[in-house]
Amino acid sequence: MDNREQEEIEAAKADEGQTAFQSVGAKLRAKREAEGLSLNEIANRTRVPIRHLEAIETSEYSALPGSTYTVGFTKSYAKALGLDDVAIAAEMRGELEQGGYQGMVARAPAYEPTDPARVPPRWLAWSAAGLAVALVAAYFVWRSFALSPDATPTESIKTVAEASIKDQPKPDAATAIDPAGEVVIAAREAVWVKIYDADNKRLYEQEMQPGDRFTVPANANNPMIVTGRPQVLEVTIGGKPVPALGTGERSIADVGVSAAALLARKANTSPAPASGAKSAGSAVPPTSGTR
Template sequence: MGDDSPSEDEFRFHTVGEQLKAARERLGFSLADLAARTRVPMRHLESIEKSDFAALPGSTYTLGFARSYARAVELDAIKVSADLRSELAQGGHEGYQAPLQNYEPTDPARVPSRTLAWTAAVIGVLVVAGYFIWRSMMLDAAVDITMPAPMAQNAALTPAAGKSAAAPSPDAVATGGLVVLTATDTVWVKIYDIENKRLFEKEMQSGDSFTVPQDANKPMIVTGRPEVLNVTVGGKAVPTLGPPEKTVADLEISAKALLSRQPAATTTP
């Protein structure tokens, strides 16, 4: 090498700030020029050049500023960031933790203000609260319009599909109300009306029950074990439909008919 060649010491910089400053001066940029290019405040760029990290907003921002500086002066931003991490760690700056991955913070000029952040948080809370209030109101409305279980069961047993649910007729109310048959043992039962229209036919098991439709036209029953059928009219028990193990047929089981035969059937079977 000739005597005019730069010595090795001229290219050896002890800090990242010195490397960045030398690159800036080599390109002929002032700090003001660099601040305009990187959108980093000039005072922060000057603090990086002087390694005055205490004057910077924090280690994470310092790394981001340095990387922006390095790109502006055509240096390897990743290497500069790694060197600066080592420099910060060796300097023992309080609160510094080496990041798990390369991270460049957002330009501080674009970071939302604290007021805006709190406003967004409050709006988020109000939206969540409004959703839960709306959901609670919808659930309450759904409960109000849901048919209670006993009513649903009686509706399922009503044979006249397609007919509107009419209110009980005055005659039905006057004669005692609903007629309900409940099995206490296994028994075959068929119920039909005067026009031989089948209303119910099934082998009932103990605990099964059937409510006779109030609009049925003279409902009648056929069964071979009338003694295992408990019959109520308007919730009140009436005598059995016949003697044990004796088939009854064409026996009217409307409320009026059952109540009219009650006095004559009060004797002990």
């Protein structure tokens, strides 16, 4: 065998090795197409946005919010197709590490449009509305008496104004939240959640299922949360609900979930409907596995 034949054989082996490699996204796409499923159907099953599924299939990892999200989305995708989601997640971690994406982290802006701390309390809005009603009523009373010179409008205006203001709702002391109350995070839908402290110690990391609950340790050092779907989480302090952490328009990270941090964000809102969550407790609920 001459040198030329040897070179051709080695080149053929190299080509075979290259074609043997298949990215995780390509595997998932091939399986989806073999099952006759569209990306819309996968998105409905996994609650993962279509743009993120497309980025996974094409290995466009820079278009995804972070390596942890990427692995979580991929695991959900694999599970929806009936594949071994743990093995697929391990492959994705290796692929991200080889591509230099392992350390990327999604960051949310310091101020979110849905920050309830910037919304005026309900009682203040009602008081302002009541004052406006009182002023309008006073004007019409004054006008009616102005057409009758013998009448004395001053007393009537005062009576109407005082009655309108008196009827306005006052802040309900019974709804006050105990700052030392237990913080519980419950899921209404499937959602990936990671909770960690100021030292980056992981307190909880799971794909929560509907009804799953997690109690934030009371002694945790500034616990924070990262998740892509904050709108499906219900947060309570001492059993009393606080406003949602976000609308879901963007993922959130480094958002404090201690009682003090949540109360700093809280507006005086009505109690949220019961979520039907499982029994309370600080233990991590059983799910498909920890990432």
